[in-house]
Amino acid sequence: MEIHIENLSKNYGSQKAVDGITFDVRPGEVLGFLGPNGAGKSTTMKMITGYLSIGEGDVSVGGKSVREYGDELKRHIGYLPENNPLYLDMPVIDYLEFCGALQGMSPGSVQQRLKEMIRVCGLNAEKHKKIGELSKGFRQRVGLAQAMIHDPEILVLDEPTTGLDPNQIVEIRNLIRELGKEKTVVLSTHILPEVEATCDRILIINKGKIVANGTADTLRKQATGQEVIRLKIEDARVEEVIEALRKMPTVDTIEVIDKERNRLEVQSRTGLSSTREIFHLCVQKGWILSELTPLETRLEDIFRNLTTN
Ligand SMILES: Nc1ncnc2c1ncn2[C@@H]1O[C@H](COP(=O)(O)OP(=O)(O)OP(=O)(O)O)[C@@H](O)[C@H]1O
Ligand SMILES: [Mg+2]
Numbered sequence: 001m002e003i004h005i006e007n008l009s010k011n012y013g014s015q016k017a018v019d020g021i022t023f024d025v026r027p028g029e030v031l032g033f034l035g036p037n038g039a040g041k042s043t044t045m046k047m048i049t050g051y052l053s054i055g056e057g058d059v060s061v062g063g064k065s066v067r068e069y070g071d072e073l074k075r076h077i078g079y080l081p082e083n084n085p086l087y088l089d090m091p092v093i094d095y096l097e098f099c100g101a102l103q104g105m106s107p108g109s110v111q112q113r114l115k116e117m118i119r120v121c122g123l124n125a126e127k128h129k130k131i132g133e134l135s136k137g138f139r140q141r142v143g144l145a146q147a148m149i150h151d152p153e154i155l156v157l158d159e160p161t162t163g164l165d166p167n168q169i170v171e172i173r174n175l176i177r178e179l180g181k182e183k184t185v186v187l188s189t190h191i192l193p194e195v196e197a198t199c200d201r202i203l204i205i206n207k208g209k210i211v212a213n214g215t216a217d218t219l220r221k222q223a224t225g226q227e228v229i230r231l232k233i234e235d236a237r238v239e240e241v242i243e244a245l246r247k248m249p250t251v252d253t254i255e256v257i258d259k260e261r262n263r264l265e266v267q268s269r270t271g272l273s274s275t276r277e278i279f280h281l282c283v284q285k286g287w288i289l290s291e292l293t294p295l296e297t298r299l300e301d302i303f304r305n306l307t308t309n
Helices: 041-048 066-074 092-102 107-120 136-148 166-180 192-198 216-224 238-246 275-285 299-307
Strands: 003-012 015-025 030-034 056-061 077-080 154-158 184-188 201-206 209-214 228-234 251-258 263-268 288-294
Touching: 003 041, 015 041, 015 056, 015 184, 015 209, 030 041, 030 166, 030 192, 041 056, 041 154, 041 184, 056 066, 077 136, 092 107, 092 136, 107 136, 136 154, 136 166, 154 166, 166 184, 166 192, 192 299, 201 216, 201 299, 209 216, 209 299, 216 299, 228 275, 238 251, 238 263, 238 275, 275 288
Parallel strands: 030 184, 030 201, 077 154, 154 184
Antiparallel strands: 003 015, 003 056, 201 209, 228 263, 228 288, 251 263
C-alpha cells in the first residue's frame, strides 16, 4: 500500500503547523522524517494515521482518502504515537490482547501474534508486569508491539527508538529494516545516523514545509555539488604534486593539510571527479598513493544548513 500526501496543511489557531506538503511513500520503502522541534513531523504523522483531522489537502492510503475511509484504513496502519500513551494499570499481555481485539483480530490470531511480538520486542521477562511498572525503554517496546500487533501494511512510527538502550536500538533498527522490505514505513527521528542506518529516503521538514527530499547520497550531492578528497602521496615532493594536480582540468582547489606528510585536500570542479586521474598520475610518476578518502558532507551539516533559518 502506498501513501500519497497532497498539499497537506494544518493550523492550530493562527499557528501553521504543516504548510502545504506533498510527498509519496511507496511499499517496501522506509521514509525518514527529519526536522527540528516543532517542525510539524508529529502533526503530519497524526494526519496520516487519522488521529488528527486533516486541515487542507489530502492523505490517501492505497488510493483511498483518509478523509472518507479513515476508520477502514486504521486496520491497515500501525501507529506509534509520540508520547506513546499506554494504559498504565494493564499488564503488558492484557494490553496487547486488547489492542489486537480493537483492530478486529480473532482471539486465535491475537494469541499467535502476541507471542511473536513479545519475542520480537524483547518483552518476555516483563510481559506480566503492569505497564506502569515498566521502565521507559520497556514502555517504548510495548508501544512498538502495539503498533505491529495486527501486522499492518503501513507503519507510522514517531521517534521509535527514543528511550531504548543501545542494544535494543540496534535490534529495533534491524527490525524496521526487515519490516521495510515488505511494508510501507514512515518514521521520525532526531538521531541523524539513525536515518542513514534505517531509511531508504529522507524528508527534511522545517516550519511545516519540506526543505529536502531524497536519499542521504542525493542530499549530500545537492549540498556540496563538489567532490572533496583527502590525499596522502608518498615518495614525492609536495611542490611537484601540487603542480601536477593544478594542471588537471577536473581540479578546482588544492589545500595543503600536512606539508611534512604530503597530505592534501583536493576539491574538484562542480559535477566532476578527480579520483581516477589522481590514481593514474601517481602510477605514471611512481608516487605512492597511501590515502585517497572522499570527504562526505555530514548529514548534520546539511540538516543545520536547511533548518536554521
Ligand atoms: N495540540 C496542539 N495545539 C496547538 N499547537 C500545537 C499542537 N500540537 C502541535 N502544535 C504546534 O504545531 C507545531 C508542530 O508541532 P509538531 O508536534 O508537529 O512538531 P514536531 O516536528 O513533531 O516536533 P518534535 O521534534 O519536538 O516532536 C509546533 O509549533 C507546535 O507547537
Ligand atoms: Mg514530534
